Amino acid sequence: MSAASLGLWTVPIAVLGGAIRVSTPFLFVSLGELVTEKSGRINLGLEGTLIMGAMSGFGVAYLTGSPWLGVLAAGMVGVIFGALHAAICSLPRVNDIAVGIALMIFGIGLAFYLGKPLVQPRAPTLPALPLGFWSDIPQVRAALQVNALFIVGLVFTPVLSWALANTRWGLIVRMVGDSSEAARALGYSPIRVRLYATCFGGFMAGVGGSFLSLYYPGSWNEGLSSGQGITAVALVIFARWNPVACFGASLLFGGAGALGPALQAVGVTSGTYLLNAAPYFLTLLILVLSSSSRRRVAGAPGELSVTK
C-alpha cells in the first residue's frame, strides 16, 4: 500500500497517533488521582496542578536545557500543590472538593502570572521513539512516533496495579480509603496516608502538565490545557478505580480528542467545532450512562466524599 492509496485509512491512523499523544496527560493525571481517590480523598485542584506543572516544567527545561529536569521540576511543583491540598483538608470540617476548586483557580492564576516571560522562548522538547520504523508509509510513521512519557505511563500502569494488590503500602492506601475507622484501629494515620497519596497524585499531574509544554503542543501559553486535569478526575470514576481501565479510558478520551483534527486533515471541514468538543460530549455521555439514581457507584472507595 502506498501513501497515495491510503484513502480513508488516514483517519483511524491519525486518530491512533493522536490518541497516544493526547492521552498521555490524561494517563498521568488519572493514575495519580486514582491513588489519591483510593486513599479516600478527591483532588479537583489537579487542573491547576497540571498547568503549574506545564509552566514550571517548561521554565526549568528552558533554563537548564534538559527536558527531563523540566519533567522532574513539574513533578516537584505538583508535590507541593498536593501537600497543600492535603494539609488544608486535614483540618476539621474542611471539604476536599471546595479546597480542590480553590486550588484549581489558584494554580491556573499563579501559572499565568509566573509564566508571562515564558510565552516567547522555545525550550528543548522530550524525545520520542520511532516505533513506526517498519513501515514506509509516512502517516504510519508519524502516528507511531511514540513519546517517551507515554511509554513510562504504559509501563507504570501494571506496576501500579500490582502495587495496590501486593505491597503493604498499596493495602494501606486501600484500607484508609475504604474504612478509616479500621485503619485507625490498626494504628495507621489516615491523615498522613492521604497526605502521601495526594502528593503522589500531585506529582503525576505535574508530570502530565510538563508533557503539554514539553512535547505536545510543546510550548507554553495560556490556552495550553483544555480541561485535561478535570476530565481526568471524571475518567478515574469511569475507570472504576482500576489502573488498567484508566489506561484504556485515557486512550479513548485521547482518541476522541484527536478525531476533529484527523477529519480536518482529510478535508471534512463542516462541524469542526462540534468535533473538537467530542471529548466533552464523551465525558458527559459516560457520566450520564454510568450514573444511577438508585445505586452507589460500584467499586468506589468507601470514604470518598462524593460517593458516600
Next chain:
Amino acid sequence: MSGAFTLEAAGMSKRFGALAALDNVSMRVEAGAVHALLGENGAGKSTLVKCIMGFYRADQGSLLLDGAEAEVRNPRDASLLGLGMVYQHFTLVPSMTVLENLVMARADTPAVIDWRHERRRLSAFIATMPFGAPLDTPVHGLAAGEKQKAEILKQLYLGARFLILDEPTSVLTPQEADEMLGMVRDMARAMRLSALLITHKFREVLAYADAVTVLRKGRLAGSGKVADLTVDQMAAMMIGEDRPAAAVERSAAAPGPVRLAVENLTADDADGAEAVRGVSLAVRGGEIVGIAGVSGNGQSELVETLAGQRDATGGRILVEGELYGATRAETQRHHLALLPEEPLRNGCVGRMSVAENMAIRNFDRPPISAGFWLSTGAMREAARGLIQRYRVKTPGPDAPIASLSGGNVQRAVLARELGGDAHILIAANPVFGLDFAAVADIHSQIVAARNRGAAVLLVSEDLDELLDLSDRLLVISEGRIVLETPAAAADRTAIGRAMAGH
C-alpha cells in the same frame, strides 16, 4: 507468656467536662473466665473499656494484668499486651478479602507481600482454632456472623489473650450468637483467653458468663458470680430507682379489616442489588404485625419503600384497598404514620426546632397554615400540647431537635406521627439504643395505637421486643418472608432458623 491472664481495673475515673462518665469503678476479671459487663446505654461501659484499651487516658485509677501494673497509652500498646477488642461496628475493611484484612492487621506486614506464604501461615493458624473463615471472600460479602468470627480470628491472630466483645450478638441470629459465645466460652475454659462481654441481654449473661459487673450512671452498681445472682437482682442493679411506668394492656378486640397490604413488592438496595424479593403481607386494624430478621435482609429497604424514600421495582402497596404511592396527599388522606429507624436522620431536620419538626406533617394545612403565611403561634401551641402529652424532655418548642437526647427525638417523632390520629403506623427499630424508661414509654404508645384500631407494622432486630408486642410475627430472610406465626405460639428455635435462612 501465653494463655489467659487476669485483668483488674482499680478505681478508674474519667471526666468529660462536667460529666463524670466513669466514677471510681473497679472490676476484676479472672484468668480463663467469661466476665459480663452489664449496664444501660450511657452507664459507662464503653468508657471503661476504652480506658482499658488505651483510646482514653483514665483520670484516675490503674490497670493490672496478672497483678502487675500496666501502662496502656494507645491501642497499639494494648495489642502488644495481648488485649484485643471486637467492636460492635466491625473494623474489617469491607472491600478487602479476609486474607488481606488479616495480613494487614499484623504489626510486621512486609513491604512486598508474598501471598502464598501468608496463606500458608494463616491456614496453619486457623487449623489450631475451633472455627475458620473464607479467606478469599471480600468482607462485604460475608454474613454478619462470619464477619464476627473473622473479627475474633483477627484478634487471636494478633495474639490477643484477653478478648473484649462489645455487644457482639446484636447483629447475629440466636443460633449464630449461641455458637459464637459458646466458642468463646470453650476457649476460656481451655485457658487460652479471658473474655469481657459487654451486653444488656440477661439471657447471654446467664448462659455464658461466670461473673458479672454492673454499671449505672458511671458508677459500680454491683458485681458477683452469675450463679449467685438472679435476673431480678441484676435488673435492679442496672435500673436502680427509675422504675418504668406500667405497660399498657393489649385490648382483646378482634382485628378489623385489612388497612395495609403489600403484594409481591420488590426493591433494590443502594448498590443496585435486589434487596426486597417479592414481599407480600397484610396488616389489619387493631393488630401489630412484627417483622423479625437479622439486619441487612431487606428490612430497611422495605420500610424505605413503604415510606416513599425508595422506588419499588415491582409489586404494589395498597392502603385501605387503594393503590398507594406514598405521596404527601395520600399519606395525609389515609392517616399513615411512620417512625423510621434513626429518626434524627430519616424523619427530622436536625437544625430546625422541635416545633417545626413536629409540624412537618401538617404545616401546610390550617391551623398552622393561614393562606400564604405560617402561623408560628399555632405551630408552637400544637407543639406544646404534643410535648406535654408525650413527655418529650426539651428546653422548649424552639430548641433545635438535634440537641435532644435519642429517646426524646424518638418521642418527638412518635408524638408528631401519632398525634394526628394514625390509622396505620409503620415503625422500624423504634427503641434502638434507648434506656428502659424510654423503651417502656414508646412500647406503650405503640400498643395504645393498636388498641385504638390502628394497623401497626413493627420492624425490629430485637426478637424479644417483637415477641412482647406483636400479634403476628413474620420472619424476613434475604428479602423474602420465610415464616409466619402467631406471636403467642412462637417457637424461638424455629424463628432463629428462619432468620438464618434455613
